[in-house]
Each structure stands twice: as C-alpha cells, then as structure tokens.
Amino acid sequence: MSRATRRLPRTLHPIAWWIWAIGLAVIASRTTNPLLLGLVLVVAGVVVAARRTEAPWARAFKLYLLLGIVVIAFRVGFRVLLGGDVGAGEHVLFTMPRIPLPGFMAGVQLGGAVSADSVVSAAYDGLRLATLLCCIGAANTLANPKRALRVLPAALYELGVTITVAITVAPQLVESVQRVRRARKLRGDTARGRRAVRGIAMPVIHDALDRSFQLAAAMDSRGYGRSGAVPTRVRRVTAVLLLAGLVGLCLGTYGLLDTTTPRVLGVPTLAFGIALAAAGIVLGGRRVRRTRYRPDPWARPEWCTALSGIAAAVATIAAGAHNASALNPSTFPLAWPTLPLLPTVAILCALLPAVITPPPPLPTPSPTRPAPPPAAREPVAAHA
C-alpha cells in the first residue's frame, strides 16, 4: 500500500476505533486528576472532530458531553445533600439545614455542613465517570455501529442479524402505529386509554406479524442459514465456552480496573476469558460458510490507531504504579493537582489518530428527490 493509497478517504475499521477508545477509557478509570481527565476529553474531542463522518450517529458526541455534565452535577448535588458530616481539618463551605430522618434510615443524613474537600472529591469522581462516558461516546461516534456488528465473528453472526433486523424493524413499527392512529380518526374513534389500545394494537400487531413472516420467508429464500446444521454437541460446547469466556472477561476487566482486587483477578483471568471465548468462537464459526461484502481492511492506520490507544493506557498504568499520587491528587487535605509528565505524554500520544488515519469519505450526495415522509409515502402492500 503506497503512501498515496493510505491517504485516500475511507472509514477506519470500527474495531480500531473501539480499541483506541477503550484505551482512553482505561486511562480515565485509573485517574481522578482533573487535568489528566480534561486532557483525555480534549484528545477524544479533537479526534472526533477530525475524523467523524456525516452519518446520523456521528453527531452524537455533543449528547455524550451533555450527559457527562449531568453526571457531574448529580454527583456533586448528591454529595452536597447527603454528604454533610465534616471531618476534622476540612474547609466548611456552607451549612445546609439538617432534615431529621426516621430511625430506619440511620446512616443517611440529609443536609448539614458541606466542605470544600468533599465537593471537590465528588466533582473529581463525577468527572472521571463523565470522561469514561465520553470515551465510549467517541467510539460510537467514530465507528459505524452497523459495520461494527458486521465484524462479529461467524459464531455470533445470528446475534448480529437479530440486532440489524431489530434496528430496521423498529422504525417500521412506529410508522405502523402512526398510520393506524390516523386511520382510527377516520372512523371517528378518538377514544383514549384502554379502549383505544385494542383498536391500535390489533392492526399493528397483525401488521408486525405479517412483516416478520415476509421477512423470514425472504431471508430463507435468499439463503440465510444455509448449511448451518451444527451438531447439538458442538453447539452446546460452543455455548459453554462462550459463556465461561464472557464471565472470565468480565471478572478480568473488573480486576484490571479495580486496583484493590487481588492480582490474579486481573490480567490472568482476562487472558483466560479471552482464550475461552476465542476457542468458542472458532469452534462455532468453523462450520459456517459465509463471506463478507467489502470488508473493512485492517491496515497500517488501523494498527497505529489501536496501538496509540493501548500505548497510552499502558504508559498511564505504569506511571500510576510508579507514582500513584500524581494520578489521584489528594482532596483531603485539598491540594492543587499537578500535570505528571509521563501520563500527559501518553495521553497526547492518543491524539495521533486525528492525523495519521485517512480522512473520512465525503458525505454521500444528497438525494435528488427528497424522500417523502412516511405519511406521504405511497402504500406498500401489507396484506397480500
């Protein structure tokens, strides 16, 4: 692949974006340093701005940022409401009226003195959660969710199809409900509540059933499920392997992220889980014969993107092991956070994909004739 080819506009492999984003998320989970968290947010924002497409899901990053602000506000708000009870040496900001609670709620305290220390620590916590959310948001914004489903291994193909069909069918159901509601009005029936439910539900359910039968028939006659006759034993083994693998993955991830758990719950469990899941997937996918149309290539930009995320995470974890206080600045007593050198460089390294990846393809030319909204659409036979 020549240099010129690499620069041609195309979408990056969705998995590359997900690895990169998970790398950032790992960093966010290991630190409460607001400067580092802010830096992660900036990096994610810059990359999203540089490499997102024109697709509908690509406009969602703003929503994740808003959600982040809500999370911080909640966290701080709850601490102010419930967190009274100031320890020695804390800086009291103000005192709220104390509301007595009934005896069975002992241990919970409403109102009271609020200290700067506790508010700041709540804000740090909130910011960490918000940053995590935004990392996931960045991945969702950059990677086409449907293409991400397409790279599912063969053993999980059915799952992907189910999700795809659900995504396609949901708007049809909404349209169906709207159409029937409109039609009810023609009969002069404007009943609300329980009586209306039957009038609307019956035709809609009938419609949905009809559609699903038609879809199933169409999929069957187009070859869906061909030679997919897997012996029961193999199927069971696959299921067990996948389930055990998934449990391993969950435990391992938890162990890795929570620094207080025993070491064995971290990397080893994660590796074991991955191995089990991989075995299950390989076993399940062995008999499936299917190809993919225009699969996303995994080339140098993908490697670079994924590695930049991994490198940033690993460097930050290493820095944390070396100097934990820089990643988690003290809030008791309050201290100004500092910007530690190694994690900063590591996070900045995750900025690389904004430059090294190929630019996203140009927006598809807009329709010459805009599609009529569902209401204006010509009828499509529903009851053949």
Next chain:
Amino acid sequence: MIRFEHVTITYPDAEQPTLRDVDLVVPAGELCVVIGATGSGKSTLLGAINGLVPHFTGGRLQGRVSVDGRDTRTHPPRELADTVGVVTQDPLAGCVTDTLEEELAYGMEQLAIAPPVMRKRVEETLDLLGLSDLRYRALHQLSAGQLQRVAIGAVLTAHPKVLVLDEPTSALDPTAAEEVLATITRLVHDLGVTVVIAEHRLERVVQYADRVVYLPGDGTVEHGEPDQVLERAAVAPPIVELGRLAGWKPLPLSVRDARRCAVALTRDLEGVEPPPAVPQPLEARPTVLHARGIVVRYGAVVAVRDVDLDLHAGEVVALMGRNGAGKSSLLWALQGSGARNGGRVDVDGRDPADLAPADARRLVGLVPHTPSDLLYLDTVAQELERADAESASAGGHSRATLDRLAPGIPDEAHPRDLSEGQRLSLVLAIQLAAAPKVVLLDEPTRGLDYRAKHELALMLRELAALGHAVAVSTHDVEFVATSAHRVVVLAEGEIVADGDTASVIVASPAFAPQVAKILAPRPWLTVEQLRIAGVLAGATPRPARSEVAP
C-alpha cells in the same frame, strides 16, 4: 427448468387442496405469466417453486417439484437460493439490510461467494438495473419503483437461473411498472433467466409472455401459448376481451398487434359517437366539496402545492399521477384528519378539519390504502354494529349497505379472513354508515382481480347515483376508464390536468387504456362502450399482414 409432476398441495385445515394434480414444465429461458383470480392458488404455485411451500408455510405436498433437477423435497428454500430468486409483493418487507449496496450483497454473502466476485457482481447489477447513482442510498429513501428494482437486483446478484416474482408491479404507477417490466424482459432476453410472474393486471405483462399458466380456481392448472390460454381464461385484459368479441384470430396480445387487427373496426367506427364509458346518473351536479389553496408539506418537502379542487355530487373523480405525486396527501388533507398547512375545504359551509373526527366523517368519509387499519373486532357483525353505534344510525343500516356493495359476506366471518375486495367493501360500508356527502378512496384497486375491480367500479357508480361525490386515487388506468367521470392528474403536488375522462387519458401515453391505444385517436375507452354501440357484431376477420399499413 421448472417441473411439477402430479403436484397436489393441501394446507392444514383446508378442505380442498389448493393445487390438484398439477403437471407443468417451464423450459429454461421462458417468461411465464401465472394468471387467475384472487385465491386461486397463484401464490401457492409460486411458493412451491423454491420450496417455501410447504417448507415455510406448512401444508402437505404430494408429487414432485424440481428446479434445475433439484427436488424441493430434499432442498429447502435456503439450499435453492443459488438457483431460484424470489421477489415478494412488498419489496421493503423482504429487505434485510438498510442500504442499497448491502442489500444487493446480502444474498451473495449467504452463498459464500468470494469478495472480489461479489464486488464485481454488485457493480454489474447496479448498471443492469440503472441504480448506480443510488448505491449508498438508504432503502427507505427510495421510491416504490426503485425499491422494486432493488428487490430484483438483490436476488439477481446470486445469479439464479429462475426468477419468481409475485405481483411485481402492484404498487407502481404505470411508468414505473413499465420500467420494472422492461428490466424483467431484458433479463429473459439477454441473460436467459427463466422468469415466473404472477400478476393481476394482465394488460401490463401478457404481451411479454412466452407461456401463460391459468389457474381457474378449482385447483387445476391450464397452460400453454398465451393466446390459446387467454381465449378461454375467465380473467382477461381489455385487449383480449376486445379480440374475443371481434373474433380476431390469433388473439392479439400487444397493442401493436391489435391495431393491425383493428383496421376494419376503426373503419366501422368512422362517424360513430362513443356512448359514455360511465353512465352519468344525475342531471344536476351541485358542487359538494370546495377546496381552495390546499398546501401540505412535510418539512422541506411540499407534497401538495396550492391545489384548488371541486367535487360534485353524482360524479366519480379519479386522482392519478406517479408515486409520490401527492395523491394520498391531498385526500387526507381534504378529509381533514391528515396534515394540512394551508387552504380551506368547504363542505356544506363547514371545514372538516375544524370539526371533531366523529363529525368530520359525516361530511367526508375516507377509505385509507390499507383498509384493514380500521378493523379490529372479531367478526363482521361486530364491526358493523360498532359502525352503526359510532355514527348513531339506525341498527342494521351498515349491514344493508354492505349487502348491497358485496352480497353474501357472513356475519360471523373474521374481517381478516375476507378477501381483499370484501374487506374493502366492509370498510366502505363502515364509512358510509355516517352518510358522508363526499367519499374518498385511497388506492382501492391494489390487489384486486378483474372481477373485484369490476364490482368496485359498479359500487362507485352506485354511490354516485345516490348523490355522493366520489374521489378515487389509483394507478389503474383500465379501472379509471370504466369507473371515473372525471380525471385529475397530479404531478409534484400540483394539478396538471383536470377534465372529463376521455379528454384527459386518451392522449396520454402513460394513462391511456388499451382500447384507447388501439383505436387512437378516437376517444373510445372501454370494451363496454363498443359493445353498447354495437359496432363489434360485424367485425371482420383479421386481414393478412401484407395489407396492413405500418
């Protein structure tokens, strides 16, 4: 290519087999049209070709169906996917993905075709069907005609030897239907694909057919050369009816052939004034509905643009125009329950949009394009009782209406089990219970066979005779010729033609009915007219070809 040997198909709970002892051979590379009334087993016959019947639908198949030497007994539909491509009636319902390109590739992915081959075939198919500029478009943004072509393309990419299409043009306007049919004939001619089509509107397809399979409705099958089968078949397009009446042999199936046969007939018609195609029941036709400056828009899309329309008592008006021209939106806006962004509608000095729905339907009744949306009770009797209660009319009123429109629908039948035509009659009876002055019908002719359409035309005439003003949106030109007094053509939300039926449709290349095309430029529209005028009695036999001027 396709072989049926002593095939009998019986659905569970059915007393009679749907197909009985059918023997049929469709050779490779033929275009075979399956005709028959609703419920005669067309869909069953089509479904049996790729094994959907009985593998998917249930039921019992005796005998043997084989395609390209493969028995459907041992090959379920998915194993035949590389040989038989099936296009269903509703193209959107069969779509698995949501963009055009992925939809084309889906079938090939299932067949494990190598990625480079897939890429090549997708490009070829895009070109073959003229879809290349739409390749990244989401499927829901496509028009009905484009969608139908996508559905055909999606099965073509698997390079099937047999293509099975169930009413591929039923939702399309005449022009889009021509496009789809042109695509299909091209496949037969250039690629040697064997095509089996079921179709109600024979006038559209029968001229392309190499073979016609006729299902009379008793489970048997007649098949053979198109002109021979059509000579006897109960379902026939106007051109065949004309040919039979005039005694033309062999029966012409295309307008071009019929014109050659009609030289003598046109001579006889010289100076004969055509009787009205649709009887004009009322002398005085007061204006019942006044609409001025109707505007409907959905966001940036203008569906109806400043339309003025008057509907008169005793008159049937047909609304025509291509898919998405704004016909439905206009009807809904007139009724008052649809969106309307501007303009006034005046019925009896009141605007239905200002009234509560229960009162609006006393002024204007609308039958939507999916009539079953209005039905939710368990029996016909309950629906009718409910309709009488809703409109506070005397009990039994709507039952009487229904019996006049479609006699013989039992009280205890489930509305969903009725045929398309019966269901339409039921909804019409429900809407008429409110005694509206204006009756609007949105696409009532879809899925109706010739008999049901004929009955609908009679129904509309009756409504007009009772003094209702009737407006029907439809793509069916033959139906318009037999039922409408006046035609309004919409394009891009504007009225581009408005006048009596003959003057609007005779000259139009897309909307002219077959009789008008054959006898052009004389304004004859229907076989019925010719029969009334009595000009067919002395029709001369077909002249030799050499005498016919080109």
